[in-house]
Each structure stands twice: as structure tokens, then as C-alpha cells.
Amino acid sequence: MRLHTYxxxxxxxxxxxxIYGLEGARVYNVPYCxxxxxVSELGAGSIQDIAEQGILAHEDVxxxxxxxxxxxPVRFNTIYDGTEGxxxxxxxxxxxxxxxxxxxxxxxxxxxKVIWPSDRIRESIVNARKKSDxxxxxxxxxxxxxxxxxxxxxxxxxxxxxxRADKFINIMDMFFSKFAAEKKLxxxxxxxxxxxxxxxxxxxxxxxxKEAFExxxxxxxxxxxxxxxxxxxxxxxxxxxxxxxLEDSPQRDLFDILIQDRELVGTDKI
Amino acid sequence: xxxxxxxxxxxxxxxVGQMQKSxxxxxxxxxxxxxxxxxxxAKLVLTLIDLIRKLLExxxxxxxxxxxxxxxxxxxxxxxxxxxxxxxxxxxxxFGLEDEDLNLNLGPLGDxx
Numbered sequence: 503m504r505l506h507t508y509x510x511x512x513x514x515x516x517x518x519x520x521i522y523g524l525e526g527a528r529v530y531n532v533p534y535c536x537x538x539x540x541v542s543e544l545g546a547g548s549i550q551d552i553a554e555q556g557i558l559a560h561e562d563v564x565x566x567x568x569x570x571x572x573x574x575p576v577r578f579n580t581i582y583d584g585t586e587g588x589x590x591x592x593x594x595x596x597x598x599x600x601x602x603x604x605x606x607x608x609x610x611x612x613x614x615k616v617i618w619p620s621d622r623i624r625e626s627i628v629n630a631r632k633k634s635d636x637x638x639x640x641x642x643x644x645x646x647x648x649x650x651x652x653x654x655x656x657x658x659x660x661x662x663x664x665x666r667a668d669k670f671i672n673i674m675d676m677f678f679s680k681f682a683a684e685k686k687l688x689x690x691x692x693x694x695x696x697x698x699x700x701x702x703x704x705x706x707x708x709x710x711x712k713e714a715f716e717x718x719x720x721x722x723x724x725x726x727x728x729x730x731x732x733x734x735x736x737x738x739x740x741x742x743x744x745x746x747x748l749e750d751s752p753q754r755d756l757f758d759i760l761i762q763d764r765e766l767v768g769t770d771k772i
Numbered sequence: 773x774x775x776x777x778x779x780x781x782x783x784x785x786x787x788v789g790q791m792q793k794s795x796x797x798x799x800x801x802x803x804x805x806x807x808x809x810x811x812x813x814a815k816l817v818l819t820l821i822d823l824i825r826k827l828l829e830x831x832x833x834x835x836x837x838x839x840x841x842x843x844x845x846x847x848x849x850x851x852x853x854x855x856x857x858x859x860x861x862x863x864x865x866x867f868g869l870e871d872e873d874l875n876l877n878l879g880p881l882g883d884x885x
Binding site: 649698731 | 777778779780781782783784786787790791793794829830832833836837846847848849850851853854
């Protein structure tokens with residue numbers, strides 16, 4: 503029997519509330535010591551056939567569990583061969599799971615993405631340069647020297663853009679970090695995507711965190727913001743043990759997962 | 773089915789576009805099969821060559837910035853880097869590759885360039 507795994511929780515008790523997962527199957531706990539793996543039984547069909555509803559059902563189960571337990575979300579499409587397969591995985595990862603459950607207890611994840619007006623900022627840097635470089639223009643450059651000069655201008659521009667990006671990110675992060683236990687930041691994943699960050703926030707600080715976001719948002723006219731959460735702590739589960747069974751379980755922002763397939767979540771629904 | 777986590781933004785299309793863009797530049801694997809093995813290999817080799825070229829270029833710019841190059845050295849470096857760039861353009865055209873094709877996903881290390 504194939505078991506689809508949703509999350510590891512900090513309880514070995516059965517789930518009282520009926521929760522239904524993939525293919526409408528009721529989920530249950532496979533207990534191991536003081537924790538458990540939440541699974542549901544899968545039919546014989548391919549999981550690709552149910553991917554669209556499946557990802558949302560998977561997330562729905564994880565969020566319902568999050569209300570009552572500390573959860574370590576498991577990647578969609580993580581399937582084990584029967585209870586024995588699940589228990590073998592639990593045995594193998596017990597210490598890691600225990601450490602993560604303790605660390606992530608009572609915490610949730612929020613995502614923040616920021617698009618900055620990179621064209622406008624680039625233009626302002628170029629204009630400032632033009633003013634200050636007027637006196638130093640040398641009209642008699644050879645093609646080789648002109649090439650070097652153009653390259654050097656591009657280099658200075660990209661360095662200056664990076665500096666400005668760092669400054670904006672530092673200011674924003676200073677506010678968000680006040681209410682966060684942990685964070686992961688990615689700078690300039692594209693030219694326009696200034697910041698792609700996830701923050702781990704204690705449940706009783708969610709309001710403060712949101713308030714800090716609103717403050718930053720209102721202070722940055724011309725920037726575009728996306729705020730998401732609370733999510734299970736997808737990006738903060740750190741497994742030190744490395745085996746094939748969980749090798750392909752990178753934690754990712756739910757937003758990233760959803761937009762992998764645009765048909766899955768129409769943008770009007772976001 | 774309801775999802776309680778919310779996604780709040782006034783610009784959903786733009787964020788979807790940006791996230792797709794950031795994922796699209798990261799091919800998961802070198803695309804090599806009997807029909808296009810030349811292109812797949814060329815993509816890998818040119819990606820590595822272009823990485824080295826960009827590193828050289830950046831190092832040269834740092835030296836220009838530091839003022840540690842003589843006029844003659846700047847002239848010579850300019851010629852070398854320009855020829856390298858032109859040659860890369862020719863090779864990309866031969867194998868039908870664009871700038872955004874020259875990248876590799878290094879897993880947890882992120883993208884190569």
C-alpha cells in the first residue's frame with residue numbers, strides 16, 4: 503500500500519478531527535516514539551493525474567495540522583511503501599526531526615517579495631554620473647580604450663545598483679528581523695526582484711510582523727510588495743542527515759510551488 | 773478546500789512574472805539527446821567559457837578601478853576582452869544560443885551566473 507506523507511508532527515496521538523487529503527482519503531498518524539508522520543493511502547493511479555488539486559489538498563492538510571501541532575511539512579509527492587517504509591524513514595531521521603520540532607515549535611513562516619523600480623534607479627545613477635564625469639570625457643579614445651571605458655561604466659553601474667539594493671534590503675530587514683526568529687534572504691533574483699525573503703515568526707508576534715511590513719510598504723513609494731503567510735515553516739526545516747529518501751525534498755516558498763504551474767492557481771486567485 | 777495562509781499583493785501578475793523569470797533561467801539539466809547532443813554540449817562548454825570570460829572582465833575592471841594598469845595595459849586588455857566577447861557572440865550564433873541559455877543550476881549553491 504502506498505502512503506502519501508504530508509507532515510511530521512510533534513505528537514504520536516491519532517488526529518481526532520477528520521481531515522481529508524489526496525483522493526479524498528482520510529489522513530492518519532503513523533506514530534513513532536513521541537512524534538508521528540501524517541499520511542493517507544493512495545490508489546493505484548499516477549499522482550501526476552491529481553497534481554493540480556493534490557498540491558492544494560496537501561497544503562490544506564498541512565495547514566489544518568498547523569493549527570494544533572508543530573509541523574514539519576513534507577514535500578508534495580513524497581510517497582512511502584506501507585507503514586514499514588514510513589517507520590524506517592522516521593527511525594532514520596528521528597534526531598533531525600526532534601531538533602527541528604523543538605526549534606520550530608509555535609512558529610510560522612511568512613514570505614516577503616519586493617520589486618524595486620530598477621529602471622528609475624539605474625537612470626538616476628547614470629544621470630548623476632553624467633554630471634560628475636563631464637570634465638573627464640576623452641574624445642580621442644581608440645576602439646580598445648572605448649570598449650574598456652564602456653565596460654567600466656557598466657561595471658560601476660552594476661556595483662552601484664548592488665550597493666543601493668543592499669541599503670534598501672538592510673533597512674527593510676532591520677524592521678522585519680525585530681519580530682523574526684530566523685530569516686532567509688535572496689537579493690536580486692532577477693534585475694527587478696529586489697528581495698525574496700522568508701521569515702520565521704513566533705505565533706504571538708504575527709501581528710507585529712505584519713505591522714512592520716505595512717510600515718515598510720508605506721515608506722517605499724514606487725516599490726511593489728507581496729506578503730504571504732502564515733505558512734508551515736517550509737523553508738526552515740534543516741535536515742543534516744542525507745539519504746535518498748528525502749533527497750528531493752527541497753523546502754520552497756509555497757508561492758514558488760504554486761506558480762510553477764500557472765494553470766494550478768490563476769493569478770486572479772492569488 | 774480553503775487555504776488559510778494569504779498572499780497579499782496589488783501586483784500579482786508582476787510577481788508571477790518575476791518568479792517565473794527567476795526559475796526559467798535555471799535549466800535543471802543539460803539538454804543532451806542524440807538529436808541535439810552538439811547543442812547540449814556546446815551549451816555546457818560555452819557556459820563555462822563565458823563564466824571565465826566574465827570573471828576575467830570583472831577582475832580587469834577592478835584593476836582599472838584601483839588604477840593599477842598602465843595606458844598600454846588598458847589598451848591591450850581592451851583588445852583582448854573585445855575579441856573574446858566577439859568570439860563568444862559568434863559561437864552563440866553558431867549553436868543558436870542566447871545569453872539566458874548560458875547558465876547552470878548548481879542545486880543548493882544556486883545558479884552559476
